Amino acid sequence: MSAVATARPGFLARRQRSYFLFIVPALLVVGAVIIFPWLFTLWMSAFDWKIGTTPHFVGLDNYAKLAANTRFHEAVGHTLYFTVLAVIFPLVLGTVAALIFHREFPFRGVLRSIFTMPMMATPVAVALVWTMMFHPQQGVLNYLLSLVGLPPSLWVYSPTLVIPSLVLVEIWHWTPLVMLIVLGGLAALPIEPYESARLDGASEWQLFRYITFPLVAPFIVVAAVIRTIDAIKAFDTIYVISQGGPGTASETINLYLYLQAFAFYNVGNASAVVVVFFALILALAMLLLYVRQRTKWT
Amino acid sequence: MSDDIRDDAADSTRRRLLQAGASALALGAIPGVMSPRAQAQTTFDWKRYKGEPIEVLLVKSPRGDLLTKYHKEFEELTGISVGSEMIPEQQQRQKAVIEFNSGNPSFDVIALSYHVQKRQFAKNNWLTDLRPMLADKAVTDPNLDFNDFAKGGLNYAVEPDGRVNSLPMNLDPWVVYYNKELFDAKNIAYPRTFAEMTDAAAKLNDPGKGVAGFVGRGLKNANVPVWTSFLLGYGGGFVDKNGKLMTDSPEAIEGAKMYALLLSKYGPAGVAGYNWNESQSLFLQGKAAMWLDGIGFAQPLEDPTKSRVVGKVGYGVMPAGPKKQVSALFGDGEGISTYSKRKGPSWYYLQWASNKMNQTRMLQAAAGAPVRNSAYAAAQNSSDFKAPKQWVECMLKSASIAEPGLPVISPVTEFRDTFGIALTNMINGADPATELKKATAEFQPVLDKSEKS
Numbered sequence: 006m007s008a009v010a011t012a013r014p015g016f017l018a019r020r021q022r023s024y025f026l027f028i029v030p031a032l033l034v035v036g037a038v039i040i041f042p043w044l045f046t047l048w049m050s051a052f053d054w055k056i057g058t059t060p061h062f063v064g065l066d067n068y069a070k071l072a073a074n075t076r077f078h079e080a081v082g083h084t085l086y087f088t089v090l091a092v093i094f095p096l097v098l099g100t101v102a103a104l105i106f107h108r109e110f111p112f113r114g115v116l117r118s119i120f121t122m123p124m125m126a127t128p129v130a131v132a133l134v135w136t137m138m139f140h141p142q143q144g145v146l147n148y149l150l151s152l153v154g155l156p157p158s159l160w161v162y163s164p165t166l167v168i169p170s171l172v173l174v175e176i177w178h179w180t181p182l183v184m185l186i187v188l189g190g191l192a193a194l195p196i197e198p199y200e201s202a203r204l205d206g207a208s209e210w211q212l213f214r215y216i217t218f219p220l221v222a223p224f225i226v227v228a229a230v231i232r233t234i235d236a237i238k239a240f241d242t243i244y245v246i247s248q249g250g251p252g253t254a255s256e257t258i259n260l261y262l263y264l265q266a267f268a269f270y271n272v273g274n275a276s277a278v279v280v281v282f283f284a285l286i287l288a289l290a291m292l293l294l295y296v297r298q299r300t301k302w303t
Numbered sequence: 304m305s306d307d308i309r310d311d312a313a314d315s316t317r318r319r320l321l322q323a324g325a326s327a328l329a330l331g332a333i334p335g336v337m338s339p340r341a342q343a344q345t346t347f348d349w350k351r352y353k354g355e356p357i358e359v360l361l362v363k364s365p366r367g368d369l370l371t372k373y374h375k376e377f378e379e380l381t382g383i384s385v386g387s388e389m390i391p392e393q394q395q396r397q398k399a400v401i402e403f404n405s406g407n408p409s410f411d412v413i414a415l416s417y418h419v420q421k422r423q424f425a426k427n428n429w430l431t432d433l434r435p436m437l438a439d440k441a442v443t444d445p446n447l448d449f450n451d452f453a454k455g456g457l458n459y460a461v462e463p464d465g466r467v468n469s470l471p472m473n474l475d476p477w478v479v480y481y482n483k484e485l486f487d488a489k490n491i492a493y494p495r496t497f498a499e500m501t502d503a504a505a506k507l508n509d510p511g512k513g514v515a516g517f518v519g520r521g522l523k524n525a526n527v528p529v530w531t532s533f534l535l536g537y538g539g540g541f542v543d544k545n546g547k548l549m550t551d552s553p554e555a556i557e558g559a560k561m562y563a564l565l566l567s568k569y570g571p572a573g574v575a576g577y578n579w580n581e582s583q584s585l586f587l588q589g590k591a592a593m594w595l596d597g598i599g600f601a602q603p604l605e606d607p608t609k610s611r612v613v614g615k616v617g618y619g620v621m622p623a624g625p626k627k628q629v630s631a632l633f634g635d636g637e638g639i640s641t642y643s644k645r646k647g648p649s650w651y652y653l654q655w656a657s658n659k660m661n662q663t664r665m666l667q668a669a670a671g672a673p674v675r676n677s678a679y680a681a682a683q684n685s686s687d688f689k690a691p692k693q694w695v696e697c698m699l700k701s702a703s704i705a706e707p708g709l710p711v712i713s714p715v716t717e718f719r720d721t722f723g724i725a726l727t728n729m730i731n732g733a734d735p736a737t738e739l740k741k742a743t744a745e746f747q748p749v750l751d752k753s754e755k756s
Binding site: 055056057140141142143157159160161162163164167247248249250251252253264267268269270 | 393397400401403404423427513521522523524571572573574575576577581584585588590714716717720724727728730731752753
């Protein structure tokens with residue numbers, strides 16, 4: 006031991022050791038708040054454990070049960086359905102809004118500020134207001150439909166319409182965010198390509214299709230990444246408005262997970278859901294990163 | 304700590320009396336057990352635990368607010384200082400489970416919802432058995448008279464093995480709110496039976512005018528008590544002596560058929576997503592003839608700033624089913640943590656919280672329906688008591704025919720979830736018998752597991 010202790014390490018080794026010292030605090034924090042909870046969640050997912058009872062090791066049994074659990078499958082389906090709608094619509098509408106607000110017109114600043122207001126509202130407050138608006142008998146939405154001669158809708162009170170109705174709230178709430186991101190992209194665009202295209206007689210559509218869209222695409226992808234993450238983890242709005250209902254018609258993975266963990270206290274099962282959910286998010290994130298790489302300016 | 308108190312009370316005669324009292328309590332037949340003893344004792348002293356601190360975990364609700372408002376009064380009366388925390392119901396339940404499991408909860412006294420937490424707390428021995436303290440003249444207020452407590456509340460507070468784990472505070476029997484104007488317009492009397500109830504709903508349902516014959520909870524989980532209100536009237540139950548679910552019995556299926564009929568045929572469009580608040584707003588607008596829910600909604604219904612049916616609301620006791628007339632009961636009370644090191648002062652807090660004054664205040668503030676009968680007489684004598692006379696009569700009658708509206712089991716939230724989904728499916732057209740059989744098969748293993756663990 007003494008021989009080892011007295012041996013003087015080489016210059017490189019000493020340098021490396023000092024580097025390690027600097028990253029130790031970050032390593033500790035990451036280990037404590039990310040790595041450890043993750044490993045612990047993985048560990049718990051291998052147990053049949055309800056809070057208040059003794060945990061039993063069951064290996065992969067929780068995962069096998071999830072694979073056979075139709076309610077969980079439906080929750081995955083609802084999550085994907087909700088996410089796809091809640092990403093596409095705000096992206097399209099947000100991009101259109103950005104193109105409009107990019108042009109010069111009177112009161113543009115004021116109108117743009119008004120347009121961004123929904124984004125600043127608290128999700129739970131938004132959800133409570135929309136709940137009232139969705140009410141099939143007393144909600145303002147059906148009243149508005151009646152004004153234009155349309156029949157009333159059941160909105161979130163119908164198993165088939167609940168997810169599109171929830172998406173409506175997401176669109177209202179988050180289209181401004183997409184608009185802001187794309188608007189930032191538009192402001193950064195060079196004007197030369199437009200000038201030369203105009204000289205060549207390009208139409209407005211051609212300008213958009215061949216110049217604006219390709220140049221602004223990386224920003225749209227950034228907005229898509231943010232929206233996807235937001236939509237897939239959506240909880241507050243759905244929980245407040247429909248609580249996953251009617252029945253389980255709008256139960257997403259997050260709502261199912263919440264029930265298992267915090268209403269039923271099935272910690273083992275809930276941990277397995279988390280692991281599967283994480284895998285799903287990871288797959289989606291990788292897909293989006295791949296798309297982002299493809300759309301980068303070259 | 305409770306052992307110390309038990310040693311103090313080592314009087315064999317009194318113990319026998321206590322055992323007899325406990326048996327009577329278990330049967331819900333309390334009369335006379337407490338009051339003669341209470342009248343005889345003179346040594347009770349509110350200042351006995353002066354200077355000791357206790358921690359109380361309450362639920363954020365009008366009742367929690369009310370007690371918190373008067374904590375100073377308790378502190379002045381006893382010299383015990385109260386630290387209290389009041390958090391929303393769901394979070395309070397989660398906190399309770401996690402802290403009790405830790406073996407070192409931060410509170411001495413805890414408010415509990417009987418229909419959710421009773422079995423869970425009793426099974427895990429999380430609450431102190433109050434019998435030794437009840438038997439000790441030196442620490443029990445002579446005014447704690449169980450004759451004054453409603454039977455339904457006492458049944459909730461007592462375990463099948465005789466343990467008294469809590470003092471009941473508030474009762475929530477389910478009643479039928481009905482719109483007298485709509486009933487009178489069609490010359491229909493308030494229904495006395497289930498058959499009359501469906502008949503009235505059919506006659507009063509008028510979709511053309513936007514009037515529903517019946518409204519109630521369709522949202523999963525929240526909807527279960529509506530079904531159990533019918534199930535109990537058909538003579539059904541939840542779990543038999545062997546731990547087998549009775550939720551697919553003919554009585555349960557009949558109850559579910561009635562539930563599905565009333566809500567899907569005579570209920571408003573979209574009722575599958577209705578919780579109590581949607582039901583309430585429809586009834587407040589005069590757009591529902593009958594609404595079945597807990598008793599605590601008189602205040603908004605009689606508030607002219609919120610309601611269009613002020614003075615037109617009838618408060619009806621649940622109509623009789625083919626077998627029984629039952630009001631589904633919910634309720635809450637307060638108990639002392641097993642882990643508490645201050646059981647004496649905590650017991651004082653429980654006695655103060657459930658005293659006549661606080662119970663009367665609860666009624667006057669429309670914060671709930673007190674478990675003590677004397678509160679109703681006291682509140683009616685006060686000038687600022689606004690609840691209609693029929694509401695008080697309805698409450699007292701309902702409490703006397705009340706039975707727990709949910710099974711007293713640990714996984715009650717899962718029960719509500721599983722059967723709640725089945726009920727919502729029924730509103731959307733699924734067959735009640737098939738749905739109940741499926742839900743029962745799904746829930747039985749959960750129940751078995753919870754009882755074995």
